[in-house]
Amino acid sequence: MFKLKLLFTLLILLSIASSTYSKTATEKSIFVVGSTSAGQLFDSLEQSFYNKTGYKLIVRAIGSNKGVIAVAEGVSDVGIISRFLTPAEQNRFPQLAQITIAQDAIVFITNEKNKQKSLRRQDIIKMYTSNDPIWPATGNKALLLSKNLGHGTLDSFIDFFGLDSVLSPDGQGLLFKPAGINFLYSKNKTVPNDRINQAIAYTSREPNALAFESMGAFTRFMANKQDIRSKLLNFEGIPVLKDGKLNLDYPVKRPLNILINHQKSAGVDALIAYLQSDEAKEIIEQHNFIAVN
Structure with missing residues (x-):
């Protein structure tokens, strides 16, 4: 039942993505799906990233597990997860790489x-x-x-x-x-x-x-x-x-990761570089995340 719900959600996302891309054919867009914990962070990063690169972030915060499936199946360009990939996910989706951008x-x-x-x-x-x-x-x-x-x-x-x-x-x-x-x-x-x-x-x-x-x-x-x-x-x-x-001494922390396909686009490369910039790290810390170098 859960897998059927997940498939249905991803089908809806695919139609949203197709519609969004068709409406912004003249714009460069990056479709981002995943963690509800980090959704607002990426909304806040959107304008700064667009100003620097010309790429528009289209964010759908619907949960980490859906973010994994979305990027693995090619529904999204980037996934966001508020944990690391499990061993089972790494075995199932060897084409995915994970990059830690912050701690929450x-x-x-x-x-x-x-x-x-x-x-x-x-x-x-x-x-x-x-x-x-x-x-x-x-x-x-x-x-x-x-x-x-x-x-x-x-x-x-x-x-x-x-x-x-x-x-x-x-x-x-x-x-x-x-x-x-x-x-x-x-x-x-x-x-x-x-x-x-x-x-x-x-x-x-x-x-x-x-x-x-x-x-x-x-x-x-x-x-x-x-x-x-x-x-x-x-x-x-x-x-x-x-x-x-x-508080850096607060012990109950976990990572925020972005997921990318090994066959990533120029836009995804631009996003990775931007997330390592001082400007992005300042926005990350405004959300009370800990930026990771």
């Missing part, structure tokens, strides 16, 4: 009224694998959110915390367990989300909600919003931000 943090979001200030690694594992998750500081029942299947943020989360996830039998949420073949899945179904605005809306409304999200996506969403009642939790006592920027 996975942050933990709750309601501003929640008395919890910090979570430990073991707290998060226990909450997501428990049948009845509670907040350590208060004992209140925790309402857990999770990124949906197909998102690099979910893949990075379960890898970092040593978990497995599966779609619930009714298809309405995810279940978690410790990684391995001998553990049982929790009976507690998480609330799935695909976009940062869904996580913020839920945690602003529910005092005992917990979500994990991209710091870059959180930063851009909060920049121009008012009446938001969500806050970031420390992890192991370490704050996410230091002097207004992503």
Whole structure:
């Protein structure tokens, strides 16, 4: 079922891409598909890149897994993923190369009224694998959110915390367990989300909600919003931000990679060179990502 949905999505993307290219026949365009965590970053890079190269970026942020398939199947010129390719993906798509452009943090979001200030690694594992998750500081029942299947943020989360996830039998949420073949899945179904605005809306409304999200996506969403009642939790006592920027000591980080086909175009070469420029790195850091040299 998931593969059928993915194929359907890519067919829609292909029609969008064809339509977009036909409408911009006089323009040089680069079609970029992938991570929702990095989608707004590439939107911000678009004008600067166009001014320097004359190439227009057309960005579709629909998830890392779809980004892999899109570039591998030739639907897009570039993929964006908020993780590394898995060994299975590397074996399946040997024509793909991955280039790390930044690091992003996975942050933990709750309601501003929640008395919890910090979570430990073991707290998060226990909450997501428990049948009845509670907040350590208060004992209140925790309402857990999770990124949906197909998102690099979910893949990075379960890898970092040593978990497995599966779609619930009714298809309405995810279940978690410790990684391995001998553990049982929790009976507690998480609330799935695909976009940062869904996580913020839920945690602003529910005092005992917990979500994990991209710091870059959180930063851009909060920049121009008012009446938001969500806050970031420390992890192991370490704050996410230091002097207004992503704290280099914050440990829950993962890579942002672009994917390219070995038979890349001149436009893709121009994008790779641009992403290594000081101007691009400044924009990357404005999104609270850590630029990589």
